[in-house]
Amino acid sequence: MKRLLTYIFIFGVILLAACSSPQYFHDTSSFERQKELKNTRSANVFGDIFLGVTSVCMAAAFDGEVEFYPTEQQFKKIILINPTQDTMYVNMLTDLYWDESNYCDFMDIRIPPKMECKVVVPMNANYNLYFSPTPESHDDEMLEIFTSDIKRIALKPNLTTLGDNNK
Known part of the structure; x- marks a missing residue:
């Protein structure tokens, strides 16, 4: 009996951790x-x-x-990875509506x-992902992503720089 209670407790902790609120979202509407x-x-799900069991x-x-x-x-879930030693500031913008008047954007991550x-995102959506190690927007880098094609993104500085064209 004690072992069963231990398993139920462990399952409950795992379930609560899986259902926890997004902790890195600092914009109230995005949260x-x-x-x-x-x-x-x-x-x-x-x-x-x-329906499957009933069937x-x-x-x-x-x-x-x-x-x-x-x-x-x-x-689907997309994993944003910060491999740097600095906090990464991320904004995700799309042209897809979530409700009648609001886009399905995620700001201030x-x-x-x-x-x-x-981040849970809609399937088949295009997002412009802006990121930088500073909260100011003047140094943001932008990636265009299609949510059906990607699972993980490592947000490295200079990821979108193709080369030095000032030579």
Whole structure:
């Protein structure tokens, strides 16, 4: 019994850590939007699991075939990695609307040195990702990303510089 309680406790801690709020989001609207996206993604996953189990049970009970087609994935996790010794300031801008009047942008993400940040984003979306080791915008670097094509991004300074054209 004691061992079972230990396993339940460990599972609960892992579940709470997986469902924790985005800790590196310092813009209130971006923080709330990220929580909404995580909740929507979780609801979609649990809904698919429930429908799959129900479909299998119904097929077994009525001696039929399993006819379950999962919903198309709508969101995915992108990992932003800060390999530098400085805090990285990140803004992610898109032309995709989240609701009637707001874009699905994420502003003021601050990633500590040698850490990573998981961001849930919509699938098939184009984002302009601006990042720099300073909070000012004059030295930002920009990457264009398509969310379906990428999983991890290491935000290294001078990543977008192609070469010295001043020679």
